Amino acid sequence: MAELSIDLIWKYVADAEFPNRHAITFSGAQQVESDAAPDWGGSESATNPEQALAAAMASCHMMTFLALANKTKWPISQYSDHATAHLGKNSSGQMAVVKIDLAPIVTLDTDFECTEDMLITMHERAHRYCFIANSVSDSLTVDIKPERAP
Numbered sequence: 001m002a003e004l005s006i007d008l009i010w011k012y013v014a015d016a017e018f019p020n021r022h023a024i025t026f027s028g029a030q031q032v033e034s035d036a037a038p039d040w041g042g043s044e045s046a047t048n049p050e051q052a053l054a055a056a057m058a059s060c061h062m063m064t065f066l067a068l069a070n071k072t073k074w075p076i077s078q079y080s081d082h083a084t085a086h087l088g089k090n091s092s093g094q095m096a097v098v099k100i101d102l103a104p105i106v107t108l109d110t111d112f113e114c115t116e117d118m119l120i121t122m123h124e125r126a127h128r129y130c131f132i133a134n135s136v137s138d139s140l141t142v143d144i145k146p147e148r149a150p
Contacts, residue, residue, distance in 0.1 A: 050085040050097055056132045057100050058083035065126035075109035099141040107149035119146050
């Protein structure tokens with residue numbers, strides 16, 4: 001089984017009411033500044049955990065989609081997405097990410113015949129096999145609205 005880790009460091013900041021800003025290092029190299037979401041006093045310039053969850057979901061979905069597309073010889077030339085995490089109360093009344101919207105746009109070679117139903121089915125398969133989607137609570141809704149680029 002693969003093990004994937006991050007390093008996180010937080011340091012006390014004098015005169016800060018409740019300092020949340022911290023650094024997350026991936027693979028010992030790439031560092032991301034993180035904070036609470038702006039609604040909870042965090043900085044808009046830093047990544048927050050809710051955005052990171054949406055990014056993980058979108059990234060995993062894309063990589064799974066591209067792997068399936070490659071396996072079935074779909075000629076993908078570009079893929080983009082805009083993911084949104086929605087906060088709300090879960091069934092236990094606790095604050096949680098209750099929904100993530102994905103809006104992937106797939107550009108295929110112009111000669112490739114692909115119906116809307118084929119595209120939707122491929123995204124459904126990608127969601128079913130996505131590691132992140134399979135790791136989150138069943139109470140989290142992931143709404144995928146795929147679109148084929150013109």
